[in-house]
Amino acid sequence: MKLLRYGPPGEERPGLLDSNGQLRSLAGVIDDIAGEALLPSALARLRALDPDTLPKVAGDPRIGPCVGQVGKFVCIGLNYADHAAETGATISTEPIVFNKWISAISGPYDALHIPRDSLKTDWEVELGVVVGEGGRNIREQDALQHVAGYCVVNDVSERNWQLERGGTCDKGKGYDSFGPIGPWLVTADEIGDPQALQLWLEVDGKRYQTGSTATMIFTVQEIVSYLSRFMRLLPGDIIATGTPPGVGMGQKPQPVFLRAGQWLRLGVEGLGEQRQLTVQD
Structure with missing residues (x-):
């Protein structure tokens, strides 16, 4: 299933994209694509519905973040071997964990706001994991059973605040609009192997990022299991699993950063694509 949220x-409001690309309303079936609606039993009930019986959504409404009421937005850094190489970083022996503030979450086509004090706003296409069944101390072999589905994430980053201003990197990760998710949440049963997906990102039509989740240092199941050792994962939590090479700060002979008036287009195989216009705060 492709689940989504639409409206201002x-x-x-909760919706479903049918096999013909028609947006259908889930209002009256569930309150939101959030929390307990993402548990395996709830998804099974949605899967049993005949989409043709659901009301069609008229017009062209805004598509919002594909998950609502998110409790945690956890990110993994330098998780692609080829991205680590372009930054000159040593490959970590354990996942590098940081957070994006949930106030950074935005829709897949919403404007991307460049902060007024930004010097180095950068892009990062990522595979997002949406937690279904929560838990602690999840065994690695069981970890994928705790995944409700997957989505596209743009882990927008202000590199000056992330890397050069002291303290933790979280400061450069959590500005408003720095966490577009969606356009939809694709349930895990529709994604065969999360370690065999292509990712890409363009700025103004120029391809910068092309990669595959096959080059992840830590797999989805390793990440889910690892995180559950020191935090309780809850339904609707989002995990951004790292980015492939081609970020702005890795460009040669000199880095390239975003400026107002540019278009980003990015996607993950099977999960749809995002488009964002950059605007100056």
């Missing part, structure tokens, strides 16, 4: 910011 803060007023999103």
Whole structure:
């Protein structure tokens, strides 16, 4: 299933994209694509519905973040061997963990706001994991059973605040609009192997990132299991699993960063694509 949320910011309603690309309303079936609606039993009930019986959504509504009421937005850094190489970083023996503030979450086509004090706003296409069944101390061999589905994430990053201003990197990761998710949440049963997906990103039509989840240092199941050792994962939590090479700060002979008036286009195989126009705060 492709689950999504549509409507004005803060007023999103739950929906489903049928096999013909028609948006159908889930209003009256579930309250939101959030929390307990992402548990395996709840997804099974949605899967049993005949989409043709659901009301069609008229017009061209805004598509919002594909998950609502997110509790945690956890990210993994330098998780692609080829991305680590382009930054000159040593490959870590354990996942590098940081957070994006949930206030950074935005829709897949919403404007990307470049902060007024930004010097180095950068892009990062990533595979997002949406937790279904939560838990602690999840065994690695069981970890994929705790995944409700997957989505596209743009882990937008302000490199000056992330890397050059002291303290933790979280400062450069959590600005408003720095966490577009969606356009939809694709349930895990529709994604065969999360370690065999292509990722890509373009700026103004120029391809910068082309990669595959096959080059992840830590797999989805390793990440889910690892995180559950020191935090309780809850339904609707989002995990961004790292980015392939081609980020702005890795460009040669000199880095390239975003400026107002540019278009980003990015996607993950089977999960749809995002488009964002950059605007200056």
